[in-house]
Structure formats: structure tokens, C-alpha cells
Amino acid sequence: MELLERFARGEQDAFETLFRQFQSEVFSWIMRIVRDRGIAEDLTVEAFWKMHQAHARFDPARSFGAWARRIATNLAMDHLRKSRRETPLVGEPADGARENPGIQRETREQIATAFKRLSPKLRIVATLSLVEEVPHREIAEAVGISEATVRVRLFRATQILRKELEQLGAKT
Amino acid sequence: MNETHEIELGKLLKKGLGPPDQELRRDLWPEMVRRMEKGERRVPWFDWALLAAATASLLFVPQMIPVLLYHL
Numbered sequence: 001m002e003l004l005e006r007f008a009r010g011e012q013d014a015f016e017t018l019f020r021q022f023q024s025e026v027f028s029w030i031m032r033i034v035r036d037r038g039i040a041e042d043l044t045v046e047a048f049w050k051m052h053q054a055h056a057r058f059d060p061a062r063s064f065g066a067w068a069r070r071i072a073t074n075l076a077m078d079h080l081r082k083s084r085r086e087t088p089l090v091g092e093p094a095d096g097a098r099e100n101p102g103i104q105r106e107t108r109e110q111i112a113t114a115f116k117r118l119s120p121k122l123r124i125v126a127t128l129s130l131v132e133e134v135p136h137r138e139i140a141e142a143v144g145i146s147e148a149t150v151r152v153r154l155f156r157a158t159q160i161l162r163k164e165l166e167q168l169g170a171k172t
Numbered sequence: 173m174n175e176t177h178e179i180e181l182g183k184l185l186k187k188g189l190g191p192p193d194q195e196l197r198r199d200l201w202p203e204m205v206r207r208m209e210k211g212e213r214r215v216p217w218f219d220w221a222l223l224a225a226a227t228a229s230l231l232f233v234p235q236m237i238p239v240l241l242y243h244l
Contacts, residue, residue: 019204028194035192044196045203049211111188130182131189158178165184 004060015055018064019048025065026072029142032132033076033124043079047072066141073124073142080120114164118157125150126157 006014026047031040050071051058058067115123124143128134129150136154140147230237 016201019201020199023200024196027196027200031192031194035189037193041196041200041203045200045207048200048204049207052208053211107184107188111185115189126185130178131185133182154178158181161181161185162177165181 002060004058004064007064008055008058008060010055015052018051022065022068023048026068029069030072030076032134033073033127034079035127039079043072043075047075050075069142070144073144077120077124077143080123084116084120110165110168113168114161117164118160122153122157122160125153126161129154130158 003014003017007018023044027040027044030043030047031037034040034043047068051068054071058064115126118126121143125139128139128142129136136147136150140150143150145153230240
């Protein structure tokens with residue numbers, strides 16, 4: 001029997017095989033959204049726990065990766081909602097960012113402040129599209145919205161970010 | 173606002189946020205096993221509510237105890 005069919009029937013070894021195959025992919029996806037290693041690890045485990053509980057609802061004819069990404073995105077979105085006022089967004093600085101730490105720190109703080117003011121649904125689309133350059137089709141599939149809605153949210157996020165960054169003094 | 177503006181803004185955001193290290197550095201399966209054990213041990217709230225209701229019934233209506241024992 002196929003692996004996905006065995007998973008859908010609730011076989012534990014099939015779940016473990018899928019976990020080992022997809023844990024890196026799911027972690028990487030969540031990390032791109034939440035940008036915090038510890039939180040991304042916790043959410044990865046939580047996402048697979050939800051998949052484990054929902055095995056009977058999984059259609060083996062469909063892509064496990066897409067299903068996993070959808071569940072992971074929902075969890076990441078919930079996390080952003082809960083931590084909107086608590087957690088700093090910025091992760092480790094890029095290599096280029098370390099070259100001029102004084103200016104870069106200020107820019108990073110301005111961007112983090114502007115991002116914090118976005119609603120989670122706009123922030124996810126902005127992060128994935130503008131920063132991670134994920135195609136609109138993939139974002140739509142992961143978030144569970146149409147590509148047109150992705151474009152609308154991206155437009156709104158871009159407007160808000162530009163306005164916020166201009167007010168904060170960052171050049172856009 | 174056009175695509176050029178989005179690209180410019182994207183560049184600025186990338187510069188500020190930086191790329192996250194997306195590589196998973198350890199196997200999360202042991203944590204997954206712990207999570208499953210924890211989840212499977214968890215008693216649903218309605219089971220606790222049922223137990224509390226049954227205990228309260230026996231405390232306030234002790235005449236039910238022999239009836240209950242008879243049916244067990």
C-alpha cells in the first residue's frame with residue numbers, strides 16, 4: 001500500500017516516515033514566516049501533531065507537502081496573532097547587514113516597527129512575497145486564499161509599509 | 173504603486189530583516205514522540221465534567237449508590 005494511504009489509515013510508521021521526509025521543509029517554511037528558530041521548531045512539532053490528529057481527513061490523492069504547508073501556515077499565522085505586541089520580528093542579521101552595524105541596526109528597528117504594525121494576514125503575505133520572493137500561487141495555496149487576494153493584501157501591505165517607513169525616516 | 177516599488181521595498185526589507193537561517197539542525201522526531209504521548213494522555217474537558225457531575229450526584233443523592241452498584 002502507498003505511504004500516503006497508510007498514513008491516512010492511521011499507521012504510525014507511515015507517519016514517522018512522512019515526518020522524517022518533511023520535517024525540514026515544514027521547519028524552513030515556518031522559519032521564513034516567524035523568523036525565530038525555537039518558535040519554528042515548536043510550531044513544526046505542533047503542525048505535525050495536527051496532521052497526526054487529522055490523518056483520516058487527508059486525501060492520499062493530494063500532495064502531502066501542500067497539505068503540511070497549509071497547516072504550518074495556519075499555525076504560524078496564529079502565532080503572529082498571539083505575539084503581535086510581544087515578539088520582535090527581526091532574526092539574525094544578513095551577512096551584508098553586519099558590514100555597517102550602526103546604520104543597519106537603525107534600519108532593522110525601523111523595519112521591525114513597521115512590520116509589527118501590519119496585521120498578521122498582511123505580514124505573512126508581505127514577508128513571503130517581498131522578502132522571501134515566494135510566487136503568489138504558492139502563497140495563495142499555503143494561506144488558503146486566491147491569487148487575486150494575495151495581490152490585494154500585498155498592495156495594502158506595501159502601501160502601509162512605505163507609509164510607516166517614510167514616517168520613521170527610512171528611505172523607500 | 174507598481175512592481176518596481178514592490179521590488180525596491182523588497183530590497184529594503186531584505187536588507188533590514190536579513191535571510192533567516194532556514195536549515196533544521198536537529199531531528200525533531202524525539203520531540204514529536206513526546207508531543208504525541210502528552211496529547212494521547214490528555215483527558216478531554218468533557219470527561220472531567222462528566223466525572224465531576226457523577227461525583228456531585230453521588231454526594232448529594234447518596235440513595236443512588238445502591239442503584240448504581242446494582243446496575244454495575
